[in-house]
Amino acid sequence: QKEVEQNSGPLSVPEGAIASLNCTYSDRGSQSFFWYRQYSGKSPELIMFIYSNGDKEDGRFTAQLNKASQYVSLLIRDSQPSDSATYLCAVDSSYKLIFGSGTRLLVRP
Amino acid sequence: DAGVIQSPRHEVTEMGQEVTLRCKPISGHDYLFWYRQTMMRGLELLIYFNNNVPIDDSGMPEDRFSAKMPNASFSTLKIQPSEPRDSAVYFCASSLGGQTDTQYFGPGTRLTVL
Numbered sequence: 001q002k003e004v005e006q007n008s009g010p011l012s013v014p015e016g017a018i019a020s021l022n023c024t025y026s027d028r029g030s031q032s033f034f035w036y037r038q039y040s041g042k043s044p045e046l047i048m049f050i051y052s053n054g055d056k057e058d059g060r061f062t063a064q065l066n067k068a069s070q071y072v073s074l075l076i077r078d079s080q081p082s083d084s085a086t087y088l089c090a091v092d093s094s095y096k097l098i099f100g101s102g103t104r105l106l107v108r109p
Numbered sequence: 110d111a112g113v114i115q116s117p118r119h120e121v122t123e124m125g126q127e128v129t130l131r132c133k134p135i136s137g138h139d140y141l142f143w144y145r146q147t148m149m150r151g152l153e154l155l156i157y158f159n160n161n162v163p164i165d166d167s168g169m170p171e172d173r174f175s176a177k178m179p180n181a182s183f184s185t186l187k188i189q190p191s192e193p194r195d196s197a198v199y200f201c202a203s204s205l206g207g208q209t210d211t212q213y214f215g216p217g218t219r220l221t222v223l
Contacts, residue, residue, distance in 0.1 A: 032209040043200055043214035044152070088152065096165070097208040101151040 003027060004091050006100035014108050019076040021103050023089030026070065033065055033072045034090040038102065044088055048074060079107045113215035115201050121221045127189040130218045132201030133182055140207055143176055143186050144200040146217075152200075157208065158184065191222045 005024045013019045021035075032051055036044040050056045050063040050072065062075040072091070076083055086102040114133040122128055134141045142157040156166040161178045169176070173192070178184040188195055198219050202212040 034209075043217050045214065046211045049211075092209050095208070096154060097212075099152040 003093055003098045004089055004100035006087075006089050006103045008101060009104040010106045011103055012106045012108060013079050015079060015081060017079050017107075019079045019083065019105055019107070021074040021076075021087050021089075021105065023072045023074075023091075023100055024070055025072070025089075025091040025093070025098075027091065027093040028067075028070065030067075030070075030091045030093055032092040032097075033063070034097070035061075035063060035074045036088040036090060036099075038086045038088060040085070076105075079105075081107045081109050083107050113201055113203055113213055115199075115215035115218050117218060118216060119219050119221075121223065122191055123223050124192055125190045126222075127187065128191045128195075128220060128222075130186040130199050130201075130220070132184045132186070132215060134184070134201070134203030135213055136182070138203035138205055138213075140204045140210070141178060141184050142202040142204075142208070142212060143184070144202065144214075145197045146200060147197045154208075155186070159207070188220075191220075193222045196220055196222050 003026045035048040037047045038044040048063040050065045053065050056063045060077045064073045084107045086104045088102045089100040090097050116131045139160050143155040146152045155168045156176045158178045176186045198217045200214050200217045202214040204210040204212045
């Protein structure tokens, strides 16, 4: 069983819509959760992190964490074509950062 | 700062040859990570260093892989002998405070083993 699960997508949304990206994890002891964005042919870059249950907002991005359900999500409001990328969820587990395989997001103009 | 620097950006080699990938972390970062990314397995941590000391190499796939960090500004990942299944993008990343601190990734080295 994979420790961090993501739907590979692609998730296709029209420009201006809300994109919702989801991630589940298996380690109940995980405390730190990250979202990295990776454009095609480029390296991952951190866009959000969250440690506590609830929502954390940063500009158009909102990270949501539910530790009881072992679920973390990323919402992107007013999606832009420039948001088209692969989004990697990463979760700490036994002092290691485990990455999901990523969800590819396509924002249609 | 120039960010994490990796060389070469692309490497094409033949099976059995030795391959050496290089990384210069961001100055002042105490942690350095080597990752491998493939379509099948995603992004996998191979090994990481703290203050030039290898801390966890459990992700290194086999003895053909070795990594060194002789000083705070340079690290190498060596594959000897290389095999076609080693073809992947290899990323180096660095951070101030460990795996759960913001990791800054280099541009990666795309390795093709024929």
